[in-house]
Amino acid sequence: MRKITSLFLMLFFITSAFAQKTVSGKVTDDDGVAIPSASVIIEEPGKDAILAYGITNAKGEYKVTFTSAEANVDLKVKAFNQKPLIKQISNSDQVLNFKMQSEATEIKEVQLKTKMITARGDTISYDLKAFNSKNDRTLADVMKKIPGIEVNKDGTILYQGNAINKFYVNGKDLMEGGYGTINNSLPKDAVQKVEVLENHQPVKILQDKVPSDQAAINIKLKNSVTMTGRGEVGTGFGEPWLWNVKLTPMFFGQKSQWVVNYKTNNMGEQVESEGNILAFGSSWEGRRSNVSQNNWLNVENASVPALPVKRYLMNSVHYLSANYLTNIDKKKEWELKANANYTNNAVERESESTTNDFQQNAQYANKFINNFYTDKLKGELIFTKNAKKGFFKNTTTFSQYWNGDRTNAYRKDQLSERTGMEALQSPTSSFQNSLSTIIPWKEKMINLKSYINYQDDRQDLQISPANYMQIPFRDSPDGPLKTIDFVPGSTALQRFRIRTLDTSHSANVSFTKKGWTFTPQVGLDYSTNKLDTNFDGTTVSGNPDFNSSAYENSLKFTEIIPSASLGVNYKSEAWSLFANFPVNFNNIKADDALRNVSKTLNKTTFTPNIFVQYSFASFFKASVNGNISNNFGDIQTAYGGYIMTNPGSFNVMNPSNPIPQSTTNSLGGRLEYRNPLNNLFFNVGARLGDTKNNLIASTSVNQYGFRVTEYLERENKKTSNSYYAEIGKYFPKFKTNASLTYNKTISKSQAIRNTDFVDTKSDGNTFGIKFNNTYFSWMSIDFNASKTWNKQTNIFLTGNLGKAEEYTHNLNVYFYPLENHTIGFYWDQINSKSGDTKYNNGFFDLSYQFSWSKKKVDFELKWMNIANKKVFERIDIDNATITQTAMKLRPSQVMFTVKFNFK
Structure with a gap:
């Protein structure tokens, strides 16, 4: 009982150490029109370290929760064709609305460059190209190198140390849990990105009602219709x-x-x-x-x-x-x-x-x-x-x-x-x-x-x-x-x-x-x-x-x-x-x-x-x-x-x-x-x-x-x-x-x-x-x-x-x-x-x-x-x-x- 009490106290102090503050509000343009998909970033002053971030919804609303020991933090707002905003705010709960000035974003050359890891809500996406090597041929070769993901000797995929509950390809669960065949034989060239669906509830009628602590993997292919596969003869x-x-x-x-x-x-x-x-x-x-x-x-x-x-x-x-x-x-x-x-x-x-x-x-x-x-x-x-x-x-x-x-x-x-x-x-x-x-x-x-x-x-x-x-x-x-x-x-x-x-x-x-x-x-x-x-x-x-x-x-x-x-x-x-x-x-x-x-x-x-x-x-x-x-x-x-x-x-x-x-x-x-x-x-x-x-x-x-x-x-x-x-x-x-x-x-x-x-x-x-x-x-x-x-x-x-x-x-x-x-x-x-x-x-x-x-x-x-x-x-x-x-x-x-x- 003493050990159990100690564990509860340890977790209490861990969470208490992070005194949370929340900043929320709305981002609009000069005419008061909501700006969706604007990024709101919280940083400590003088440090190139992001404490927290949020993305505005279709109504321009945002909410960012962060923790910091500093008295003040920097808040940055960025959006396409808008002039970036930087403001130092107090480390406290507050509501802040921002009106951004229009500013054309000059594109000197057309060059698309994806980020290695991106997050939106409970979905984390990994660009497969960022992690593969010249000798990798299959999805399994690359999966072992993605941060946060492990592949056990028996083929089980772990995210943050826990086994996943679903493995999808283009959103469909073909293998019903027996995903080793696809993981070992799907050519990496057919894959656009690997998505981790955190807290994934696979039963749709229960989503937003019955939570889950497990994650799922979704393999998003480059084409919606794909004929592929792998073979070896030796x-x-x-x-x-x-x-x-x-x-x-x-x-x-x-x-x-x-x-x-x-x-x-x-x-x-x-x-x-x-x-x-x-x-x-x-x-x-x-x-x-x-x-x-x-x-x-x-x-x-x-x-x-x-x-x-x-x-x-x-x-x-x-x-x-x-x-x-x-x-x-x-x-x-x-x-x-x-x-x-x-x-x-x-x-x-x-x-x-x-x-x-x-x-x-x-x-x-x-x-x-x-x-x-x-x-x-x-x-x-x-x-x-x-x-x-x-x-x-x-x-x-x-x-x-x-x-x-x-x-x-x-x-x-x-x-x-x-x-x-x-x-x-x-x-x-x-x-x-x-x-x-x-x-x-x-x-x-x-x-x-x-x-x-x-x-x-x-x-x-x-x-x-x-x-x-x-x-x-x-x-x-x-x-x-x-x-x-x-x-x-x-x-x-x-x-x-x-x-x-x-x-x-x-x-x-x-x-x-x-x-x-x-x-x-x-x-x-x-x-x-x-x-x-x-x-x-x-x-x-x-x-x-x-x-x-x-x-x-x-x-x-x-x-x-x-x-x-x-x-x-x-x-x-x-x-x-x-x-x-x-x-x-x-x-x-x-x-x-x-x-x-x-x-x-x-x-x-x-x-x-x-x-x-x-x-x-x-x-x-x-x-x-x-x-x-x-x-x-x-x-x-x-x-x-x-x-x-x-x-x-x-x-x-x-x-x-x-x-x-x-x-x-x-x-x-x-x-x-x-x-x-x-x-x-x-x-x-x-x-x-x-x-x-x-x-x-x-x-x-x-x-x-x-x-x-x-x-x-x-x-x-x-x-x-x-x-x-x-x-x-x-x-x-x-x-x-x-x-x-x-x-x-x-x-x-x-x-x-x-x-x-x-x-x-x-x-x-x-x-x-x-x-x-x-x-x-x-x-x-x-x-x-x-x-x-x-x-x-x-x-x-x-x-x-x-x-x-x-x-x-x-x-x-x-x-x-x-x-x-x-x-x-x-x-x-x-x-x-x-x-x-x-x-x-x-x-x-x-x-x-x-x-x-x-x-x-x-x-x-x-x-x-x-x-x-x-x-x-x-x-x-x-x-x-x-x-x-x-x-x-x-x-x-x-x-x-x-x-x-x-x-």
Whole structure:
């Protein structure tokens, strides 16, 4: 509570430090006629620094809010064909009207020159030409260099550190959140500018009624009708023969848009992730999610290095997608969208590791060789009406998986060596339908939402021979740790099936008056899960019998949650508020027919959430948010029989335990500054959170690294506090964009390991820098670096044992010795340290590119992993273990690629 109070006080003093003053009035000409689009600028005397600015509306009215410690400030008024006005005014609230004298603006030559960054209201526009370099070809290449915008490794676009909620092209949302395809393949030459729509409410009928704290991106193309796209065809040699094909034609018209995308390669590019949903829109649009499998069972997996994927991914992938949008009425209010994608992917992975267990004073080694096979089909049909007088959206999604995984596993300890073959088959069928409509009724709005999801997951995990496994168990909670031995040469099989039905229905009515919107809502959520599992394995004489009911599950888990809530929203020029005050009537039942156990929970909860944002001094935004949430577990925390989740681990829930309950409290504060006049952006904030649970994980681990995890009834608490800051600026004189970031996270958690209570504290710090420069005509530079310090402390990791450091950088340098010729140098460096152990991993690539500028075709020859580094080494720290791992990398390879635009 003390930390929460401190955070509120910090934000109060931050906002109080900026004592705001407002100057308003009207600007007219000699005849008293209003002058629209005149600029009104506030500056400190004697300083070339803009404090705030405003633009007059059609009536010539303006309003400028600013803060300054000076007694007086300079006010400047400028308009086309008018003589500029400069006046020193007092630092106080006042109304000032100006009459400007006519003065012809002499234009010596016709030369149009756009600004790099411009702002009008909540829209910030970036001129793409100001930020690109000679080697950039796609929108994604340039987006990474725009101040205030970041692009994560997974393709997610962030503005001021937060994910965007929409991605438009010429105002249309073709991709419905899966914008990676367009971002990666849209030629930069087709783009006029990138617009950031701050505080964007995507549902038009709610604009100016229900505020939003998220931003959207709109890509404005040079032409209203554009046929374009990007393609690559490449081949090369390494181990084995290499190929890379990318074909992404696109069409953007006024009535329809479409994108077709086919990508295939075996040279380490993870193209299938382009189909992921990265922006989720507004909750008023219904539910939107990435469909995923219920992966309860897994083979043992080789570790993945903290490297760019292209360094280690041994793949053979085919990815095909198609997205289509068309207006189906004359008013262009109704849209039909059809999206589909198919993935066929085979991945190889290999790693070796040595683990030191400080609790047991034991050491063991593992080696895993994986083959993962993904076969996935997804289709989606969306009908949307998004108009000022009504909203309708229905999304129907079907997904089918036919996945299979294989592992060759090796384990070695002080006494023995074992090998095992692991195979997992996991087909999944999924159907979803989300409907949301908003109907205007006089001065009110009625919103009806309905969501249905049905999913059927099957998984079969087989281990041969079964005696590869040596699973620990205890006769009693405090008894000695024993080991289950399987008959040599036998086979073990874990079968699993879960059928899930989720439904959610709600209705609300919204009342709007003087900027306030009140939305009372009633809803009903119903879900049911049916779990069936069994394990077949034969143990040696004297061990437990795995054919007994202790290793079977037949569980039905049902949740019925009626709810009532009140939404409160407010929107003014300076303030935004949205809050929700829901009361949930939770009714949960878990029936275990095998054990004659029936658990129930009936509890009423109040889970409010609130967000308040204050905009001031033209460029600043301060916000506070907080929420309380409850979770009463799910079927994963309610079963009573053992389940082999992977060949190294069994999980079990105690049938006598109550239904799990957890309560999470979260509070955050944030201060933003974005000034397009001097190209400066920064944000700083904090988030404090804690979670209370009634069950605690208790893990039994033997000297071979095999484990059993069960949950005991014991109250425990987890806290996580994070603090962050980011500042970025573009220096137009030097054509340089630079940013600095800092993150600090302190967390505390509790667990039980081999009957020892483990209270772990983790302290992580990360400092990052991003830098790109295009000042020289013969060279451009992109540089990203981060330094991380982590420390874990518990009863097993004392002193320097829990300390770890990591340094990472990515450097790309391009040289342009002659027109249309480019030489690229790439350097990825990853260094890690724990105690006296250090690993330095450096990777170098070299490329030569010739550009046939007339045809917009590039010919590239690229040599990757010049040093032919074959393994990546890393140290991982767990509660009681330190693991040193070597992971297999892609060998040195050479690729020749032809790159081109479709038009």
